[in-house]
Amino acid sequence: MSTDTAQFLEGLAARIGAAQVLREGDLSAWTVDWRRRWPGRALAVARPGTTEEVAAVMRLCAEHRVAVVPQGGNTGLVGASVPDASGTQLLLSLRRLDRVRAIDPANLTMTVEAGCVLQAAQQAAEASGLWLPLSLASEGSCTVGGNLATNAGGTQVLRHGNARELCLGLEVVTPAGEIWDGLSGLRKDNTGYDLRHLYIGSEGTLGVITAAVMKLQPQPAATRTALAACDSLEACVALLRLARGQAGDALTGFEVIGRHALSLVARHFPQIPQPLPACAWTVLMELSDSEGEAHAQGLLEALLARALSAGTIQDAAVAQSLAQSRAMWQLRESVSAAQSAEGLNIKHDIGLPVSAIPEFVARTDAALRTRWPGVRPVTFGHLGDGNLHYNVQAPEGEDPKRFLAEQEDAVNTLVHDAVQAHRGTISAEHGIGRLKRDELQRRKSPVALALMRSIKQALDPEGRMNPDRMLPAD
Template structure:
């Protein structure tokens, strides 16, 4: 019996896709990576995932786990050998339980993030992970890359929001770790080992995630700024005045919002005059547990201080939920506008806030000296030091010409990140995009330990080969 015949027997013929029916699973969201596969398997339970993995181990078939296929580093795309099985977790989409007293929820890996957020709201709770792709990305993918998003400043990354995991190992065994304990020191922290491993050590099939009380009130403001230095000082004011109530602080270059307005004319800039085309913007959000009046008073005090110190050109505070959503919609539309303009060279980097402005100025200058006419598309989560320092073709290059210079641009930017003691991957993962860069920037002892862990947990090397670890 062939591998495909056995696979169909284990999970049903209709859930084993071949030929044209699997095309949507073979290309990444950005359109940068396209691969081939022997088939796409769509199991419906953890037990079926384990059956598939055991079959793949028996036949030495590589496995490429895939969630919502919204990744930006090619981590869920197979190579061109046509030997791998894409294992889609989209049918594992149940919310298994909600424990209000413990403030936890058990969700399967294929649950869409937006659906998890809504399920929390249905129980008067908050699940704070929030991403631009939340309408299509899945919890499994969020955990596989240790996703961040816009509220890391207050709540942390996906890893910080997770208490327990259920994982299918490379041998097809099931690790039952879905406890909701906040303290468990019985040995090594296997949960954190699998989170962020991008399916190279095992397949996350379910997770116990943390819930929080819903805020009584929230306030959102968009500030027009002259410089990144001003943004850093406003962040310091906001941290001092709002403390843990500050849930979001986004930095946005002016050309990012101009691109959004060009691509989506139904959206509007809330400013008039010079602030309509400011060099930089900051998007702030406060969540308050007391009242709207209390939240508004604290918010206005901080923004008033920023205005008095001339750190801000102008400020708009949302008066309604609809206005707040419109401000966030501007921010969340930036990746879509980028895509509409064509392929760009993306950098998801982490830099200490204290040297963020220096990094941007020096790297901008070096790029323009090396490649005159390129356009920087810079935005990100200033509150936690995560910058999406992207490079577009501008008016000087075609898309093809830009991509030919990709390796040179990566080296220039990542060398600058390394010089400032930053990280070349903050929240998007490594995937196949950055894996060969790790020997240049990763501590050699750390890289050696990572390879030893991979060998120990996946001795056959079938779990998402060609991702994360360099050759």
Template sequence: MTLLKQLAGIVGPTNVLTDAADLAPYLVEERGLYRGAAQAVVRPGSTEQVAEVVKACAAAGISMVPQGGNTGLCGGGVPSEDGGSVVISTERLNRIRRIDPIDFTLTAEAGCVLVNLQQAAAEVGCLFPLSLGAEGSCRIGGNISTNAGGTNVLRYGNTRDLVLGLEVVLPDGRVWNGLKRLRKDNTGYALQHLFIGAEGTLGIVTAAVLKLFPQPTEIQTALIALTDLDAALVLLARARRASGDAVTGCELIPRIGLELGARHVPGVRDPFEAAHPWYLLLELSSSRPGGLRHALEEMLAEALGEGLAVDAVLADSVEQRRALWRIREAIPEAQKKEGGSIKHDVAVATSLVPEMIRRCTRAVEAAMPGVRVVPFGHLGDGNTHFNLTQPESADKQVFLAQWDRMNRIVHDIVTEMEGSISAEHGIGRLKVAELAHYKPALDLDLMRRLKSAMDPRGLMNPGKILS
């Protein structure tokens, strides 16, 4: 019996895709950087089916590429171009198995779309705080496998901090059941953490126990105009103290980011009469109503009086809050309309973000006159999307050909500042060489030993993370 017939017997013929048109959406990376090939896409409908599929592929010596919503930005869910792999999609693993507002936990299968988990939590008066731009299509298994970040990391942590337990199909087809709802379990190695951020190279996450929190009853949002970057750090610290550490979001927006959004994205407009070099999108939230608005207004009045801020807009409705967030969320979309974009997902200690932005900006502008630097993102947790938009007169492909050179400039500075070259998007295929270049030799040795021990034949998502 051929492998494809065997797989069809496990998941049903309609869930083994081989037609070119059916395969196409599973083979292309979100930004079009990679276009792979595969023998088939298999869509199991249960953990047991995933295990049987993995056993069959392993017995045949066929490599496997786990895939969730395929919204990643580093090619981690895309197969190689040789066409020898089988893509294992988790899209049919979409059940919420349990939701418990007493334990504040939600147990969900890996194929659940993130926004559906957010809504399910809200229906029982709870919050699942993971939030990112692709939440309407990304799947929780992929979020776990990439240790996704997003806009709420400052308050709630990365995905790793939101996971209590996992269920994982190992590279040999065995199922590790670690679906515990325990907040405390000190019985040796915390095995679930091996798979969070491993990008499917050590196994396929099939379900997870996730942490929930009380649903906020008060949310206050402000867009603050600044004259310089350093003022943003002072305002963040003051907001945390004034609100009882209720700062949920703290996003840095440069003037160019606002301008590009207003130029290209419907619904984005500049709420200020004058232009300002930097803006800080600040959001406070609490499950206890009352008090945050006063704290925010008092803090802003003091900042305006001292010249730390030069203007501010406070949202008075849900619509106004969404409009302010739209300014921030529109930046990546607007950059696409301006031509080529070389992206860096970097992090340094929060206190060093202004220095990092200034140093990297000077360096790339010296190396490429006319380049438009668009640094934005999660100031509160030190993560900056240091993106470069092509010069206005440049050819897109000529500009993108400078990707490696710009990487070296930015990543050298970030590494010198004891930062990370991949804050929240993972390594995938895109940054394999960069990881090998910057990661300490001992770290790489330990990672390779883990990979070899758990996947000795290298069949699980080969070519990702490690070379």
């Protein structure tokens, strides 16, 4: 170990306590991402307990020119939250900053630290009779700071937006170790550049989010779920438009599952009831209501009746109990596990204008099948947000591993070319990190990339914040 490294580690221990600087034993919980695609090695794992300690660590890193990888719950899917293999990067875990600092019911806001697990933040809001409308599969282990650093999406985006739209203010520690207290609970504030939105979604490459003010909502009085059968994606889009017109803001969920995706659920999870006969596209709709059960039920039934008589849907089933409603969501949420059980596939987290989705799927399905006869697209996702998980499975009988090894790049190119032609995005909710860093260089406009590099250079001139993620290191 060099003298400088030894001094750095001593300095760390002096600032946050030796017990919070980890170097020995199994550190894989911090150094390996949960899909185990990017096993890394850290100079050390530092676990500060307060914003001031984070700032002290960052000042020390600036002094010693140490690169920093901030981490929340380490549930990211793109390799942005783990150190590289060099052993020179400090893994800065925010998990000990886990307090809910304040809840302000009259202002409908909560101030929460970055390391607070999302579910704990949800529960704190609930204990005050309120609702934090951010919900995703990893909510039991992801953190609010990570949700903001990656602008997480999830199941409530249709009405409440992404993590970005739920955040009113931030506290951030800069690469130089200064604290920006931007913990504003204001809905309107026109006093200069919006620094908040620059840090949100920046994947730890500009600074360290240590706390945030999140918007809350009153709890809905009732929630109602239904499944509907459509014979085309055009019909699904028409149903979405009808539902928005009829139910307005009460429409809080609009998910779609393609026939093949649903058949995988039937094959691997036969115990989950499928209340509708097989159809081309199954829509899951959710209404949330401020008035009550009866009103929500009436609204949903009127909407479905109208869609049936217009021929927009072929069939429908309304959940009659909470258990039935949960089973419907389980259908939707089991698609991922069902496709894993079926074998590896090539995943795409794409976003498109809703209006472009039917044409995109028709053309891209056809192009894939022409090039790889028998190939099976597994198509499902958040149709209301324009976000599809458009995954591509090897033809029946072909070895999925070999198909991936040989064809993944070509499949990605075909799919992302089609996305670009329809003015879509190659990453709707998962981010860039290391997984899509090089693809972003190919897909984003040179002007946008140049602007991004200017901003990176301005706020992290030494390139020490999560280097080589999102943008390639120079």
